[in-house]
């Protein structure tokens with residue numbers, strides 16, 4: 307143990323940042339940086355990797371949170387089925403398709419369909435939603451519907467869905483099992499592998515600041531995204547929901563969240579990384595900070611107003627008028643010397 311600390315202390319930051327491939331020790335060393343000058347150097351490197359591998363474009367993805375019903379009971383999530391205080395809603399297929407049209411009219415080229423794990427929307431219903439959106443709008447479709455059946459994934463891919471988000475949340479198997487009473491990490495990874503095998507652009511990622519999570523665990527999260535060759539990776543801060551057993555756990559540390567995003571960008575290079583809504587909730591400057599440390603995606607929320615407040619994964623989630631939000635985003639992005647992506651912003655790993 308003593309020897310490991312000695313080796314870590316002896317590392318030279320510039321040497322580590324210029325290595326072509328970082329190992330787990332390097333990642334832990336970078337995540338543990340505390341000196342402001344060192345952190346600034348880390349961030350500068352992450353931003354230059356982002357520029358080299360992803361360019362200056364920021365891709366917008368319009369989200370529709372179409373159901374807050376969930377059959378799972380994840381301890382950290384306000385949508386968990388044991389939360390009886392939450393008023394539940396489901397949006398009809400027609401309203402989902404209409405909302406997708408609004409996203410497309412705002413000039414956004416990706417529609418993200420997100421919900422809890424809600425089998426009320428059967429395979430055929432989701433298939434029809436995908437087909438109708440594809441027929442009406444020139445957009446890519448990302449699904450974020452939790453763990454569903456393999457035949458459903460296959461049919462939705464065949465119907466035209468392009469991407470699937472299924473975060474692994476934590477690469478620590480014991481922590482995963484403690485947080486998800488009905489699920490196993492191994493199963494989640496089997497789903498991710500299958501999604502990739504049938505041609506989905508696949509997204510994973512973690513939650514930062516979970517109780518009992520170590521810096522080593524976060525390093526493993528980044529390495530797991532590398533091993534799975536994910537197309538999109540989200541590193542979002544834990545924010546407690548007052549309606550869950552984790553209501554008293556403090557929110558994630560902002561600096562650790564930003565360091566994680568920066569290190570992830572350096573390690574994962576040409577993946578899409580969002581500046582998440584949770585990051586904006588943690589800090590009013592969250593979107594801008596995220597874009598500075600390596601992010602190249604922002605996901606404006608187009609869920610119709612009457613439902614927005616009820617998709618309460620965590621507390622104080624930001625709500626806004628999406629059209630005005632997109633206008634503000636455009637100004638902010640231009641002021642940073644970046645530009646809005648004008649195409650569908652597919653994976654940078656293959657030609658789609």
Ligand code: SF4
Nearest residue numbers: 376378380383386422
């Ligand atoms: S994290 Fe996802 S699967 Fe878990 S309770 Fe929340 S919505 Fe459901």
